[in-house]
Amino acid sequence: MSVMTREETEALIEEVLQVYPExxxxxxxxxxxxxxxSVEQSKKCITSNKKSLPGVMxxxxxxxxxxxxxxxxxxxDMIHISHGPVGCGQYSRAGRRNYYIGxxxxxxxxxxxxxxxxxxxxxxxxxxxxLDKTIEEINTLFPLNKGVSIQSECPIGLIGxxxxxxxxxxxxEIGKPVVPVRCEGFRGVSQSLGHHIANDSIRxxxxxxxxxxxxxxxxxxxxxxxxxxxxxxxAWASRTLLEEMGLxxxxxxxxxxTLSEIELTPKVKLNLVxxxxxxxxxxxxxxxxxxxxxxxxxxxxxxxxxxxxxxxxSFFDDKIKEGAERVIARYQAETDAVIAKYKPRLQGKRVMxxxxxxxxxxxxxxxxxxxxxxxxxxxxxxxxxxxxxxIPEMGNATLLYDDVTGYEFEEFVKAIKPDLIGSGxxxxxxxxxxxxxxxxxHSWDYSGPYHGYxxxxxFARDMDxxxxxxxxxxxxxxxxxxxxxxxxxxxxxx
Amino acid sequence: xxxxMLRRDRDTGAMTLYVAKQDLEENVVAVQHAGPAPWGGELQxxxxxxxxxxxxxxxxxxxxxxxxxxx
Ligand code: SF4
Numbered sequence: 117m118s119v120m121t122r123e124e125t126e127a128l129i130e131e132v133l134q135v136y137p138e139x140x141x142x143x144x145x146x147x148x149x150x151x152x153x154s155v156e157q158s159k160k161c162i163t164s165n166k167k168s169l170p171g172v173m174x175x176x177x178x179x180x181x182x183x184x185x186x187x188x189x190x191x192x193d194m195i196h197i198s199h200g201p202v203g204c205g206q207y208s209r210a211g212r213r214n215y216y217i218g219x220x221x222x223x224x225x226x227x228x229x230x231x232x233x234x235x236x237x238x239x240x241x242x243x244x245x246x247l248d249k250t251i252e253e254i255n256t257l258f259p260l261n262k263g264v265s266i267q268s269e270c271p272i273g274l275i276g277x278x279x280x281x282x283x284x285x286x287x288x289e290i291g292k293p294v295v296p297v298r299c300e301g302f303r304g305v306s307q308s309l310g311h312h313i314a315n316d317s318i319r320x321x322x323x324x325x326x327x328x329x330x331x332x333x334x335x336x337x338x339x340x341x342x343x344x345x346x347x348x349x350x351a352w353a354s355r356t357l358l359e360e361m362g363l364x365x366x367x368x369x370x371x372x373x374t375l376s377e378i379e380l381t382p383k384v385k386l387n388l389v390x391x392x393x394x395x396x397x398x399x400x401x402x403x404x405x406x407x408x409x410x411x412x413x414x415x416x417x418x419x420x421x422x423x424x425x426x427x428x429x430s431f432f433d434d435k436i437k438e439g440a441e442r443v444i445a446r447y448q449a450e451t452d453a454v455i456a457k458y459k460p461r462l463q464g465k466r467v468m469x470x471x472x473x474x475x476x477x478x479x480x481x482x483x484x485x486x487x488x489x490x491x492x493x494x495x496x497x498x499x500x501x502x503x504x505x506x507i508p509e510m511g512n513a514t515l516l517y518d519d520v521t522g523y524e525f526e527e528f529v530k531a532i533k534p535d536l537i538g539s540g541x542x543x544x545x546x547x548x549x550x551x552x553x554x555x556x557x558h559s560w561d562y563s564g565p566y567h568g569y570x571x572x573x574x575f576a577r578d579m580d581x582x583x584x585x586x587x588x589x590x591x592x593x594x595x596x597x598x599x600x601x602x603x604x605x606x607x608x609x610x
Numbered sequence: 611x612x613x614x615m616l617r618r619d620r621d622t623g624a625m626t627l628y629v630a631k632q633d634l635e636e637n638v639v640a641v642q643h644a645g646p647a648p649w650g651g652e653l654q655x656x657x658x659x660x661x662x663x664x665x666x667x668x669x670x671x672x673x674x675x676x677x678x679x680x681x
Contacts, residue, residue: 157657165633312630397630400615404673409620499633 120491120532122513125150129515132527140169147518151510158503164518165499167305173522175470175542176496178301180204182310184267186394187318188297190214190345190370191378192224193262195254198231199247199279200269204301205229213559215349216372223260230254239271244282251286251294262375263293265317273300293375295321306497306519308393311473315397318378323398325379337363337432338384342399342410343391343474346371348564353571354390354415360446361425361439363432369395382406386431388413390567393473393495393502412505415567416475416575417482418451447569455485458576461584463487465535468528470494470520470543471557477506479538479557482566482575491534494520522546536583551591553582612680614661617673625672627655645669652681 120128129148133141146163155161168174177185180198185208188196198205210227218224232250234243251264264286266279283296297317299310326332339358344351351371358365366384367377381387387399387410399410409431413424422444429440465488469476476493483490492515495502503516510516515528522543529537529547537547538557547554555561555578563578565571615628616638625638636659642651643665650665661678 400617400628400673403617404615404675411620501633501635504635 120513122150125513125515128528128531131531132524135523140172143169144172144521144524147520148524149516149518151507151512151514151516153508153510153512155507157500158507159500161507162503162516162518164495164503165305165308165497166519168519169521174519175522175540176305176519177307177310178270179299179303179307179310179313180267180269180301181208182307182394182497183297183299183314183317184208184310185212186307186345187311187314187370188265188267190216190226191265191373191375192216192218192226193260193374194265194293195225195228195230195258195261195263196265196267197247197250197254198229198269199243199266200232200271201234202231204269205231205267211559212345213348213562213564214346214371215352216346221258225258225261234269234271239275242275242277243272244277244279247277247279247282248286251282251290255290255292261292263295264290265295265297267297268300270301273298273302293322293325307472308497308499311394312397315395315401318398319401322375322378323382323402327382332380332383334383334385335364336385337436338366339363339386339388339428340367340369340377340381340384341365342369342387342389343393343395344368344371344567345391347558348560348562348566350415350565350567350571353565353568356570357415357421357425357443357568358388358428361429361443362436363428363439369398382408384408386411386428388428390415390478391474392505393498396501414478414481415571416479417485417572418447418455418569419485420478420481421569421572451569451572454573454576458580459487461580462576464489465583466491466532467536467538468492468515468532468534469537469557470496470517470525470539472496473498473502475538475557477502477509479566480509482572483579485572486576486579488536488579491515491532492517492528494518526550536579551588553585553588555579555582611677613675614663614678615673615675627653627661627678653678 133145149162184196206229209229216224216226220227232246238246279296283294287294295317299313303309341351344354351368355365367381387408389399389410389412392412402408403410414420425440429437467483467488467490476495480490494517536553538555540558541556544554544556560566566575612629618625626635627638628635637656638653639656640654643649647668648665649669650663653661660681662681663676663678
């Protein structure tokens with residue numbers, strides 16, 4: 117299908133909204149929009165970060181997922197207790213593919229699940245004692261842990277446990293940081309508030325730990341990577357580029373990160389923010405308290421990488437600026453070869469995305485480098501400031517959908533007929549069964565890294581592998597194909 | 611009285627007002643007392659809304675978090 121005009125897109129939204137009852141229709145209409153680059157403020161055309169409607173199928177997570185799963189979870193040398201019933205932690209265990217180096221169960225703990233395993237009696241009588249005992253046990257069994265965080269699940273807030281008091285007491289007893297996080301799942305409308313709560317708890321309980329301690333020797337080229345969760349090794353692929361241009365990466369937040377890296381971050385010269393949504397809060401705080409500037413960058417696809425490297429270098433002296441040019445030049449031939457190989461196979465293909473924090477806008481450049489076009493995008497839990505940043509990236513008259521419902525997404529796909537969809541595991545099998553190539557863009561579909569130049573090569577290969585897979589030609593069963601052909605013949609002969 | 615953060619954008623030099631709770635990130639186009647002393651008062655934003663912050667003795671260093679009233 118050719119590119120849709122503004123009117124066609126409008127009609128499509130109108131049509132999809134028809135099934136809802138009046139009130140729901142009004143509400144959902146605000147979340148669906150047609151991109152218009154002339155709009156300066158997203159709030160004029162799209163509403164976001166609002167409660168999902170009861171009864172629709174939403175793809176969002178909860179605040180606990182935002183804190184434990186996203187921000188705190190990847191800090192590898194701390195133990196994160198899923199405080200409450202066992203399910204929240206167990207069903208999400210190790211699903212995010214934050215890679216890390218270390219010996220799991222000895223000095224790193226990311227893929228393990230620690231929980232206080234609430235039972236009925238803990239709900240009735242309170243779970244503070246159990247939490248106390250759990251921390252005690254953890255510290256005995258895993259003495260090399262550097263600290264503990266308490267990630268509250270829903271019941272903790274409901275029964276009113278005082279986890280702060282337990283945390284303070286245990287901190288004294290075990291002599292390590294114990295951080296209570298009030299990220300009960302019911303807070304906020306999505307995982308986004310969990311990110312914010314987690315940021316605030318890092319600010320209040322961890323970040324100031326080394327204030328006034330000058331024993332860490334700094335260099336003028338210290339930076340930190342903020343909001344890179346090392347999915348499939350992303351942060352490593354980014355880090356090598358920064359190091360190659362002459363910078364020193366002091367901390368990774370939080371993929372493959374450690375507690376001491378977090379504590380040292382206030383000593384850096386510049387914070388590099390990849391996922392703005394989940395970690396802008398702490399970056400803003402560090403700018404105010406420690407005077408550390410921050411900037412957003414994008415390491416998807418050579419065009420955006422080169423742009424970002426130059427922008428990063430502009431904060432430093434000529435040595436780093438030359439370094440950036442050197443890095444760009446060094447990878448030029450390699451990326452040219454990748455593009456030469458895959459662009460002819462992917463040229464003109466149309467993509468629809470529906471992802472989380474930064475990818476709905478950040479990956480657009482990488483697709484464009486391969487000659488593909490993103491015709492629809494949306495955020496699970498984005499805010500206005502995310503859409504502000506998205507509108508200039510998207511073509512006019514393309515579709516924007518916020519917190520899209522299962523039904524809407526399917527209908528949009530049926531009408532727009534994209535060549536590829538990028539979203540999460542919950543959408544994957546529906547669309548594959550509809551015969552549309554699909555990539556999981558949260559976990560990189562068990563592949564990755566996609567960041568950096570090395571990541572781009574993998575990204576291109578994966579997109580080609582998915583799109584041009586011969587299986588898409590075999591979606592219709594042979595006997596059904598035969599009847600379809602016969603019918604056509606009948607029609608033709610009649 | 612929401613807490614707002616005022617910061618200067620490095621690229622454009624423009625002052626922005628940020629309210630985390632409302633996802634508001636907007637350029638400040640006019641300040642009633644533009645300094646050097648006093649600094650503050652009514653802030654006019656690019657989207658037309660106005661905020662009031664207690665005038666400060668002199669222009670503070672940015673970014674800074676202050677309490678502001680929407681007017
Ligand atoms: S909403 Fe509550 S119960 Fe559900 S996963 Fe989140 S914390 Fe657990």
